[in-house]
Amino acid sequence: LKLLTLARDLRRRRARERQRLFVAEGVRSVHELLASPIRVRGALVVSQTDDNLHTAALFDALRARDIVTEHVTPAEFASAADTDTPQGVLAIAEVPDWSLASLPTVEGFRVLVLDGVQDPGNVGTMLRTAAALGAVATVALPGTVDLWNAKVVRSAMGAHFRHPALSCTSNELLAFLAERDAALWGADAAGESIDEVARSGPAPSRMALAVGNEGAGLSTLVRERADRVVAVPIAAAAVESLNVAAAAAILLYQLRQ
Amino acid sequence: LKLLTLARDLRRRRARERQRLFVAEGVRSVHELLASPIRVRGALVVSQTDDNLHTAALFDALRARDIVTEHVTPAEFASAADTDTPQGVLAIAEVPDWSLASLPTVEGFRVLVLDGVQDPGNVGTMLRTAAALGAVATVALPGTVDLWNAKVVRSAMGAHFRHPALSCTSNELLAFLAERDAALWGADAAGESIDEVARSGPAPSRMALAVGNEGAGLSTLVRERADRVVAVPIAAAAVESLNVAAAAAILLYQLRQ
Numbered sequence: 001l002k003l004l005t006l007a008r009d010l011r012r013r014r015a016r017e018r019q020r021l022f023v024a025e026g027v028r029s030v031h032e033l034l035a036s037p038i039r040v041r042g043a044l045v046v047s048q049t050d051d052n053l054h055t056a057a058l059f060d061a062l063r064a065r066d067i068v069t070e071h072v073t074p075a076e077f078a079s080a081a082d083t084d085t086p087q088g089v090l091a092i093a094e095v096p097d098w099s100l101a102s103l104p105t106v107e108g109f110r111v112l113v114l115d116g117v118q119d120p121g122n123v124g125t126m127l128r129t130a131a132a133l134g135a136v137a138t139v140a141l142p143g144t145v146d147l148w149n150a151k152v153v154r155s156a157m158g159a160h161f162r163h164p165a166l167s168c169t170s171n172e173l174l175a176f177l178a179e180r181d182a183a184l185w186g187a188d189a190a191g192e193s194i195d196e197v198a199r200s201g202p203a204p205s206r207m208a209l210a211v212g213n214e215g216a217g218l219s220t221l222v223r224e225r226a227d228r229v230v231a232v233p234i235a236a237a238a239v240e241s242l243n244v245a246a247a248a249a250i251l252l253y254q255l256r257q
Numbered sequence: 258l259k260l261l262t263l264a265r266d267l268r269r270r271r272a273r274e275r276q277r278l279f280v281a282e283g284v285r286s287v288h289e290l291l292a293s294p295i296r297v298r299g300a301l302v303v304s305q306t307d308d309n310l311h312t313a314a315l316f317d318a319l320r321a322r323d324i325v326t327e328h329v330t331p332a333e334f335a336s337a338a339d340t341d342t343p344q345g346v347l348a349i350a351e352v353p354d355w356s357l358a359s360l361p362t363v364e365g366f367r368v369l370v371l372d373g374v375q376d377p378g379n380v381g382t383m384l385r386t387a388a389a390l391g392a393v394a395t396v397a398l399p400g401t402v403d404l405w406n407a408k409v410v411r412s413a414m415g416a417h418f419r420h421p422a423l424s425c426t427s428n429e430l431l432a433f434l435a436e437r438d439a440a441l442w443g444a445d446a447a448g449e450s451i452d453e454v455a456r457s458g459p460a461p462s463r464m465a466l467a468v469g470n471e472g473a474g475l476s477t478l479v480r481e482r483a484d485r486v487v488a489v490p491i492a493a494a495a496v497e498s499l500n501v502a503a504a505a506a507i508l509l510y511q512l513r514q
Contacts, residue, residue, distance in 0.1 A: 240508070
């Protein structure tokens with residue numbers, strides 16, 4: 001039961017980082033994975049799930065791609081699973097080798113920067129949004145939850161199986177942006193209204209948009225180095241702020257090219 | 258231990274609906290609740306949490322408002338709590354008496370309609386977004402998760418302690434919109450691009466925007482009765498769709514008045 005041991009181990013961030021592997025759990029995630037360019041090392045399935053139509057198609061796909069599949073008991077599966085009610089299938093795959101240097105410099109270059117975002121659901125949603133709105137990549141700075149965390153992978157619905165998603169330090173990001181002549185904008189409730197910013201002229205053609213931690217906002221370094229800090233204007237007294245993934249969606253859409 | 262029994266009971270939707278009560282759990286949620294116009298019936302606290310600065314301030318606030326507070330053991334608290342790592346404080350409060358008839362007809366009247374949205378985190382995020390972007394109310398149609406579910410309350414971060422949020426049938430909604438002379442727009446990935454819609458002229462001054470189930474989309478009735486179906490344009494082949502809360506944020510922002 002080598003794959004079971006590996007899947008259990010990969011619940012820890014350190015193990016994922018050392019082995020450069022991650023786990024995608026559930027019928028839909030594994031389907032997305034198999035349809036993507038990501039290399040799959042193996043799959044873990046609960047034997048008695050074969051009777052279901054969805055999983056039958058999935059097992060055919062695993063066989064067609066010659067992917068090593070280990071059969072386990074429901075209790076064994078649960079010991080490796082991240083969900084409370086597991087669907088009985090997961091795959092172990094290689095973390096893609098994306099780097100800042102490999103990102104293309106396209107017209108309307110947009111990068112989403114996660115500056116200490118903690119909630120895996122928020123991070124997964126933002127990966128999906130950045131991919132959908134045509135950002136070149138999503139970059140996680142220190143303090144952000146691991147992009148290959150099981151819940152992030154689930155929430156992203158396959159987004160970062162294709163959309164470049166990578167981690168780096170703030171200094172690496174700043175050097176990259178300088179080298180590509182790209183602006184750094186930050187999102188903060190106290191920033192300039194994005195409406196007024198839009199009225200003041202077109203957004204830079206190359207830009208990274210940074211969103212911060214759910215409680216503390218942007219890090220000091222990003223706040224200091226940002227060329228501009230923008231906000232989604234909010235109805236007075238209704239709520240304190242938008243959810244970070246909702247704000248990121250609105251800002252990325254407003255700043256699209 | 259009457260409040261403990263009640264709090265345990267209120268984990269079931271049926272009990273919340275019958276008693277018109279809900280539970281707000283955690284330091285932040287209870288703070289938001291106490292600062293809102295909502296009537297609080299009582300609070301449940303774990304005795305040994307007093308030493309914390311945050312909770313001390315909260316206990317002062319509970320005392321100042323003369324709210325019945327029951328002290329319980331950590332195990333008792335956990336039996337009523339919804340979170341895996343409870344903060345040791347929850348409050349039981351009355352579901353506000355909002356109705357369609359009581360909603361004001363303002364200029365730039367916007368209502369967010371949840372048409373079968375299942376994920377409590379998505380619903381909570383959308384309540385927060387609708388409140389932040391100045392919508393008059395959020396209306397949940399049948400098939401949507403209960404607006405007063407503990408996880409919805411937590412994700413909404415106090416939004417629907419002030420922002421009117423209510424449930425009704427599709428027919429009640431349609432009658433209300435007809436009576437207020439308000440349009441019904443639906444959100445669907447196959448709809449008209451919101452960019453083109455914006456170019457074709459101003460949005461109606463009174464409008465409800467409906468978003469559908471995470472998997473199945475809008476209900477047949479809403480789809481049939483919608484005056485217009487709109488979409489956020491998506492980068493080809495990147496992902497299948499946006500998260501429903503991300504799409505709702507972009508559309509509500511684009512359609513704001």
